[in-house]
């Protein structure tokens with residue numbers, strides 16, 4: 001696999017938004033946002049409560065249609081495509097934990113994700129033989145997220161942080177070049193935050209990542225580039241050292257009651 005195919009490498013834009021705007025009955029939640037996510041980088045979208053991060057993320061992942069603006073991925077206009085179509089192009093939004101089957105084992109969960117990707121039949125509960133074909137590949141994704149010792153544990157038995165790791169493994173099974181993570185640290189205890197941070201950094205070595213994240217020390221630790229939203233607009237962009245000393249960014253966070 002070339003670096004280009006993995007979505008890594010020094011040059012090029014993976015995802016680009018131009019003039020992205022979303023209005024809800026006249027209320028402008030996202031206003032004329034233009035941003036570029038460079039291939040092979042970890043890019044964070046941050047901002048105080050109500051800044052428009054979730055709306056922006058839903059627009060970029062095609063869960064919402066923009067009122068105005070254009071989105072391109074790998075040079076292709078994806079503005080009107082559905083999430084499943086962009087997933088086929090290699091840009092995948094991480095599933096919610098609820099998408100993990102609690103009564104199935106870690107291995108079974110990843111196997112099913114693989115089977116779905118390969119467009120195999122949906123009656124997976126009947127064709128055990130069919131599924132075992134994916135075992136080796138599933139094991140490699142389980143190893144990538146550090147869950148090998150839990151291979152045969154039911155998902156329900158895993159800690160919250162390990163469930164998130166499993167959820168990421170099922171996303172990796174779709175072989176994404178770009179991953180979009182919605183608040184990957186939400187609800188995590190400190191030890192899980194460290195585990196998932198390490199995991200995201202490792203995954204980001206060979207893929208492009210865009211994440212919305214509230215935990216600023218995680219953002220500082222992981223991100224190559226950060227876009228700060230406030231009141232639906234881009235307030236600042238840069239690395240953590242740059243944005244953290246930007247007076248407008250500090251004001252926006254203090255004004256919104258953050259630390």
Ligand SMILES: Nc1ncnc2c1ncn2[C@@H]1O[C@H](COP(=O)(O)OP(=O)(O)OP(=O)(O)O)[C@@H](O)[C@H]1O
Nearest residue numbers: 024027028029047048049050051052053054055056
């Ligand atoms: N479906 C909707 N209908 C009307 N207004 C909405 C809708 N979705 C979001 N908004 C409004 O858009 C603004 C931005 O919301 P959004 O959830 O994108 O912000 P956020 O930065 O993700 O906030 P938080 O950090 O609190 O999750 C808010 O004022 C919100 O009330």
